[in-house]
Amino acid sequence: MKTDKLLLIDDDTELGELLVEFLASEGFSLELAHSGEAGLAKLAESRYDLVLLDVMMPGMSGLDVLKALRGNNTVPVLMLTAKGDELDKVLGLELGADDYLPKPYSHRELLARIRALLRRVEMDHSKPGPAVQPVLSLGRVTLDTRVYKAMVEKQDLELTQTEFKVLQTLMERAGQVVTKNELYQTVLGRPLEPYDRSIDMHVSNVRKKMIMLAEDCRPIKTLRGVGYQFIAD
Known part of the structure; x- marks a missing residue:
């Protein structure tokens, strides 16, 4: 072991x-x-x-x-x-x-x-299961989960492992609202705690990095008090 x-x-x-x-x-x-x-x-x-x-x-x-x-x-x-x-x-x-x-x-x-x-x-x-798409491409954003590669309009999007996981989770459920607690469980492996803004900061980092590559690339929407939603632009 x-x-x-x-x-x-x-x-x-x-x-x-x-x-x-x-x-x-x-x-x-x-x-x-x-x-x-x-x-x-x-x-x-x-x-x-x-x-x-x-x-x-x-x-x-x-x-x-x-x-x-x-x-x-x-x-x-x-x-x-x-x-x-x-x-x-x-x-x-x-x-x-x-x-x-x-x-x-x-x-x-x-x-x-x-x-x-x-x-x-x-x-x-671990190896992805049959339901997991190894490559996600929505709008101008592409993720290759096999090699941890993210791109915006064919430009490399430099993300940490946690930021990558945030974006992957939102893209896999594109169009759906992903609650903050779901993101905490999936991304950080723990439940949301009072006054904890960790996921908010990770989402903010992803957004800033996207905008640096394409100023109008803003596919992650906030539903205040609930969570986030990826909408392909």
């Missing part, structure tokens, strides 16, 4: 050692980096299944690490943010984090978020 390899980038050495022991008991291998620079060095040398990234670190912050990482790496990233710091959450999601968990958190909360993200990634990379 495959052991998932995780990387924690956090300057709190005591917390790191505790998590190494706890996650080992749950079947995970956790490596530690106590600075942003050390974390990026490890990511350049090895492949990881998931990165746990603290925002508040001296020197190179978690947001700086994420910005550098997303230039060439699509590994799922779970941001660890200060409780109530909405700006860090928003910036982290805008820069390509997949999900976030506010501090202080319990080990069980962290474990649930890790498993949810890894389960989503595993499902995404």
Whole structure:
């Protein structure tokens, strides 16, 4: 059975050692980096299944690490943010984090978020079933789910894994309203929580990237208080 390899980038050495022991008991291998620079060095040398990234670190912050990482790496990233710091959450999601968990958190909360993200990634990379279309082409947007390639008018649409999954989910149900809770379950592997805007930020990122390629390409519609709908233009 495959052991998932995780990387924690956090300057709190005591917390790191505790998590190494706890996650080992749950079947995970956790490596530690106590600075942003050390974390990026490890990511350049090895492949990881998931990165746990603290925002508040001296020197190179978690947001700086994420910005550098997303230039060439699509590994799922779970941001660890200060409780109530909405700006860090928003910036982290805008820069390509997949999900976030506010501090202080319990080990069980962290474990649930890790498993949810890894389960989503595993499902995404499993062979598609007979009902799943490997290539979706609606209006000016095309997705090839076999190679994680997205295009707008034959121009590459650079998306994170989570952004790709958001767009895929909406396109597979084009014309239908997909509720926020359905998107949370499908994309992040967890239910919608009060005051959580993770999916809203991922949708916003997809929209911005589309508009950068074609200013009038706006196929994702918002149904306020309900969810989103993909309408081919």
